[in-house]
Amino acid sequence: MHEMSLCEGIIEIAEEQASIQNYSRVKSIRLEIGKLSCAEPEAMSFAFDAVSKGTIADGARLDIDRVPGSGWCAECQKEIEIGQRYDACPLCEHYPLEIRAGDAMRIKDMEVE
Amino acid sequence: MCTVCGCGEDDKHNHEHPHDHDHHHDHEHHDHSHAHSHDHDYSKGEAGVHVAGLSQARLISIEQDILAKNNQYADANRRYFAERGILALNLVSSPGAGKTTLLTKTIEALNGTFPISVIEGDQQTANDAERIRATGVKAVQINTGKGCHLDGHMVGHAIGDLRPEEKSLLFIENVGNLVCPAAFDLGEAHKVVILSVTEGEDKPLKYPDMFHAADLMILNKTDLLPYLDFDLKSCIAYARRVNPGIKILQLSATSGEGMKQWLAWIRAARELSLIGME
Numbered sequence A: 001m002h003e004m005s006l007c008e009g010i011i012e013i014a015e016e017q018a019s020i021q022n023y024s025r026v027k028s029i030r031l032e033i034g035k036l037s038c039a040e041p042e043a044m045s046f047a048f049d050a051v052s053k054g055t056i057a058d059g060a061r062l063d064i065d066r067v068p069g070s071g072w073c074a075e076c077q078k079e080i081e082i083g084q085r086y087d088a089c090p091l092c093e094h095y096p097l098e099i100r101a102g103d104a105m106r107i108k109d110m111e112v113e
Numbered sequence B: 001m002c003t004v005c006g007c008g009e010d011d012k013h014n015h016e017h018p019h020d021h022d023h024h025h026d027h028e029h030h031d032h033s034h035a036h037s038h039d040h041d042y043s044k045g046e047a048g049v050h051v052a053g054l055s056q057a058r059l060i061s062i063e064q065d066i067l068a069k070n071n072q073y074a075d076a077n078r079r080y081f082a083e084r085g086i087l088a089l090n091l092v093s094s095p096g097a098g099k100t101t102l103l104t105k106t107i108e109a110l111n112g113t114f115p116i117s118v119i120e121g122d123q124q125t126a127n128d129a130e131r132i133r134a135t136g137v138k139a140v141q142i143n144t145g146k147g148c149h150l151d152g153h154m155v156g157h158a159i160g161d162l163r164p165e166e167k168s169l170l171f172i173e174n175v176g177n178l179v180c181p182a183a184f185d186l187g188e189a190h191k192v193v194i195l196s197v198t199e200g201e202d203k204p205l206k207y208p209d210m211f212h213a214a215d216l217m218i219l220n221k222t223d224l225l226p227y228l229d230f231d232l233k234s235c236i237a238y239a240r241r242v243n244p245g246i247k248i249l250q251l252s253a254t255s256g257e258g259m260k261q262w263l264a265w266i267r268a269a270r271e272l273s274l275i276g277m278e
Helices: A003-021 A041-052 B068-084 B099-110 B127-133 B152-162 B208-213 B222-227 B232-242 B259-274
Strands: A026-034 A061-067 A069-073 A078-082 A098-101 A105-112 B058-065 B087-093 B116-122 B138-143 B169-173 B190-196 B216-220 B247-250
Touching: A003 A026, A003 A041, A003 A105, A003 B058, A003 B068, A026 A041, A041 A061, B058 B068, B068 B087, B068 B152, B087 B099, B087 B259, B099 B116, B099 B127, B099 B169, B099 B259, B116 B127, B116 B152, B127 B138, B138 B152, B190 B208, B208 B232, B216 B232, B232 B247, B247 B259
Parallel strands: A026 A061, B087 B169, B087 B190, B116 B138, B116 B169, B190 B216, B216 B247
Antiparallel strands: A026 A105, A069 A078, A069 A098, A105 B058
16 A cells, blocks of 8 residues: 555655745645556545644645546547556557656645644 | 664664664765755745744645655665666566566576675565575665555665675565555666566556556566466567567576576666766
């Protein structure tokens, strides 16, 4: 369950930012998790609750925005929504598509005080 | 607790030797540059206008990769390897695909041509590190406990213990798992994924992230092919579908088939890592 480690990474970033951006509590964290990335949102929420206990983000709300996967088809010269990294182009069945979006996992912003 | 980085994570590591000597943990990962773009001047800016005791809930932009911390550790490891001309290979597979046997055979075949050291990752036991040490090379075991993968930080510590020699080859045998290790960069030059033919040929499609992240796929245990229903052609096609650039080698650590090509690949990769070294 690598979501646990990913959440530890989030907490580390939140704690590192605390002295830089001058805050003592994190109220909410907004993530962007691509549908082609290796993280499951449900597992992230579960792991975050466990990992954030006793940290600066204890009790913080985790908001997760899903980013759809999208790939570029060199044949059709089009960007197309895909559900899997290895999906073929639904129009011409060409693959591989060049992944353009949906494989990232980012912390967007945080509500702090 | 580690006196260099103060991370207090010694319980994650199995150092396997008495701590009665100076540790030269080359923890360069503490002076890394940060990926974020904001001002690091502690004395000015928002801090200057903050009124203590007054609640000021506000939204701050972070815009960082969730793996940013791991990537910083991995970058420090990569820099360490580059400066010393060390070729680091991250071996990944499911449990039981034959990583450790392949490693011991590889070490024997290279027969001291150049120095080799090994970082062994497992949830529990030091069995694999012992198997490696029996071949005469340096090995350090990392027990991840509940953890399902090695990360850049753990490997940074292991390098500090192991102190791989200049121009050497470092194998990092990851925890047997085709899911989690895909996302965690360790600073290696290449991920090498080992798939045994006793597994399903559709593994590349079932675990696309790993096959996408690897530069080389070793199809291991090919001596068993006559006894199995394994569809070799489809397996190779699936791997290329996920990663068109992946190199594929068929190998049997037991019969020795394919070992020559594998050693040639290692030597070629090592030549590249030596470029710029005196």
